[in-house]
Amino acid sequence: MTDVGNAVELVRGAKRRKKMGSRNNKRPRMMGGSGNKVKIDKKMKKLFQKRAREYNSDDDDDDGEKAPRVKKESKILVRSHEEEVGDEEFSEGEEERKDVNADVELSEDDENGEIQPGITKFTEGCRAFRAAFMSILKKNISDETLGPILSANKKLVAEKLAEEEAERKVKGEARKAKQLVGEKGHVKPATYLDSHEKFLIGVATKGVVKLFNAVNKAQHAQKGLNPSRTKDAKAINKRRKEAFFSELGKPTLSATNSNAKLNTSGGAADTEGPAWAPLRDNYMLTNSKLKDWDKMPDNMMTAAEDNGRVLEDSSSDEDD
Amino acid sequence: MARIGNKKKQRFVKPIKVKKQSEVDHVTGxxxxxxxxxxxxxxxxxxxxxxxxxxxxxxxxxxxNLKEKKRNNLKDYLNVAGPMGVTHFLMLSKTETAPYLRVARTPQGPTLTFKIQEYSLAVEIAQSQLRPRCPKDLFKNPPLIVLSGFGTGDQHLKLATIMFQNIFPAIDINTVKLSTCQRIVLLNYNKDTKLIDFRHYSIRLQPVGVTRRLRKFVQNHQVPDLRSLQDVSDFVTKAGYGSESEADDEAATVTLASDLGRVNQASTKSAVKLQEIGPRLTLQLIKVEEGLCSGGIIFNEYGGEKKQDNKSDKKKAQEVASSEDEDEDMNEDESEGQEVDDED
Structure with a gap:
């Protein structure tokens, strides 16, 4: 057995040496372009070699402790029996590998050659691991919500999780309910204009048109007169004065009058007293307008009916 | 040393002028x-x-940017309102059933309580539109207000009308500039459902009978794209898309007294176009009180018409309990208002 092993090892060693040689040949090629630049002194080379040796020897020690592994060529023959047995297997495996990975290996580092058997070893370790793993995977697991739990107090964990779930559910519901209450009455508008909205826009448009026409009518008289010029301002004032006095002449606004025109914002106060604000009894009293709102005459309501709306503007009763 | 002292004495500190907004409209008084x-x-x-x-x-x-604190009560606002000349309060509150809007006149009332049946925010309105419109000076002038359908003869509606009419400054049609009329608030009362639709629109004027192309050209100051045209005259004569039919609606056209903007000339016809700004509210008037969130109940939607001269607190409390048991928040406020009254 030992002989055979040794023989194998020798063959292997030779092979290896050969390989090493080839690799050494390749090495400069690998260095490629940088080869010219880096010039190594003999001294330095020696130093490096020494260091490398030291490094490798360290490696060896570790390996010896950890797992059986292929040593350097120089140590091959001195190795123990067990290791050789192990190596035999490796070498077989390695050869197969080499065929496949020959190209790859060529470009690899010096150290690789030594580590490689270790990799093979790892493969074996993998096998065991795989077996263990497969056994776990093959296991039938009862269909539980929690899945496999390794700890002994499976029940306790399950309970806890269920409790949490329930708690979260309750909280979520509460939040949802609160949000729902907060959103009460909140409606997202439609992207199109439905008939009701169109109707409302129509009503509003009518109101605007009415106001603008009234403004046009009132301001048309002043047209061509620039209020900033004194002459025009005088003319405007004169007209206003006339309108004012004519307004004074009327005791109250008749119902028909207010019907025909837009309603005034003043409401009750406007319809009872003179149109011009300072002439009213309750001029600038804070709450004057709403004091006797229920004693307001009916004309304003009729106006609202007639127009379908009550448009706000102040002194539409003056005609100038 | 003395000189420096003198200098200090001589230094003139410009008094900080508090720019006061005019409390009274100079035209209408x-x-x-x-x-x-x-x-x-x-x-x-x-x-x-x-x-x-x-x-x-x-x-x-x-x-x-009115800042509110949790501990602010109605009296705090009322105290501030006096010196600031604030005449109206709009109060939003919320209960389990619905949000509520109260519109009150200060300092003495009355108070209208509306239940907000539905509402949409301005943001959502803008999102629902293809081209939301918001010119820079849109909010620089008060809106017009249009009340529609309020003339049913009910007392409380009449009161609501007056309240809303007075919530915005009055307009003098002799002096008003149409360029200041940018927005409109519409309140439409539906007799059948007893609901008030509250809408807020922006007003836009467009000249009638001018093609869209020309209008845009005048508005934008940009060199038009003439690639597809054979002749320059095509730009003027060729009709645009069929959207002009909308503008031809005779009811929505006005003749302007003065020029408005670049495109709306005086003496030409302009079409009034409204675009919603939001918010959009659907309100239900449920209660009218005499005082500011207190006092006798003039109108109650649920309890029917109550006697107007109902002054005794006891009776009122009973009424409230009977008709408004769902509305906790309001009751709270009511008691608050009473407190104010007592202290006064």
Missing amino acids: EKIPKSFVFSRGKLPGPLKQLQMDLRKLMLPYTAL
């Missing part, structure tokens, strides 16, 4: 109504947004 929009109790997110929207709607005579 009426007090300019101002408003506070605030909340009673804690509001959820969307309602806070609605409050902000309402503040924007009430611009410019409102406190846009």
Whole structure:
């Protein structure tokens, strides 16, 4: 057995040496372009070699402790029996590998050659691991919500999780309910204009048109007169004065009058007293307008009916 | 040393002038109504947004950045309102059943309580539109207000009409500039459902009979794209798309007294176009009180018409308990208002 092993090892060693040689040949090629630049002194080379040796020897020690592994060529023959047995297997495996990975290996580092058997070893370790793993995977697991739990107090964990779930559910519901209450009455508008909205826009448009026409009518008289010029301002004032006095002449606004025109914002106060604000009894009293709102005459309501709306503007009763 | 002292003495400190907004409109001689929009109790997110929207709607005579604290009660606002000349309060509150809007006249009332059946925020309105419109000076002038369908003869509706008419400053049609009329608030009362639709639109004027191309050309100051045209005259003569039919609606056209902007000339016809700004509210008037969130109940939607001269607190409390048991927040406020009265 030992002989055979040794023989194998020798063959292997030779092979290896050969390989090493080839690799050494390749090495400069690998260095490629940088080869010219880096010039190594003999001294330095020696130093490096020494260091490398030291490094490798360290490696060896570790390996010896950890797992059986292929040593350097120089140590091959001195190795123990067990290791050789192990190596035999490796070498077989390695050869197969080499065929496949020959190209790859060529470009690899010096150290690789030594580590490689270790990799093979790892493969074996993998096998065991795989077996263990497969056994776990093959296991039938009862269909539980929690899945496999390794700890002994499976029940306790399950309970806890269920409790949490329930708690979260309750909280979520509460939040949802609160949000729902907060959103009460909140409606997202439609992207199109439905008939009701169109109707409302129509009503509003009518109101605007009415106001603008009234403004046009009132301001048309002043047209061509620039209020900033004194002459025009005088003319405007004169007209206003006339309108004012004519307004004074009327005791109250008749119902028909207010019907025909837009309603005034003043409401009750406007319809009872003179149109011009300072002439009213309750001029600038804070709450004057709403004091006797229920004693307001009916004309304003009729106006609202007639127009379908009550448009706000102040002194539409003056005609100038 | 002395010189320096002298210098210090001589230094003139310019007195800080507090620019006062005119309290009284110089033309009509009426007090300019101002408003506070605030909340009673804690509001959820969307309602806070609605409050902000309402503040924007009430611009410019409102406190846009009114800061509220939890411990502020109605009396605090009332105390501030006096010196500031605030005439109206808009209060938002919320109960389990619905949000509520109260519109009150200060300092003595009355108070209208509306239940907000539905509401949409201004943001959502803008999102629902293809081209939301918001010119820079849109909120610089108070809106017009249009009330429609309120003339049914009911007392409470009449009161609501007056309230809303006075919430914005009055317009003098002799002096008003049409360029200041940018927005409109519409309140439409539906007799059948007893609901009030509250809408807020922006007003836009477009000249009638001018092609879209020309209008855009005048508005934008940009060199038009003439690639597809054979001749320059095509630009003027060729009709645009079929959207012109909308503008031809005779009811929506006005003749302007003065030029408005670059495109709307005086003496030419212009079409009035409204675009919604939001917020959009559907309100139900449920209660009218005499005082500011207190006093006798003039109108109650649920309890029917109550006697108007109902002054005794006991009776009122009973009424409240019977008719408004769902509305806790309001009761709270009512008691608050009573407190104010007592202290006064």
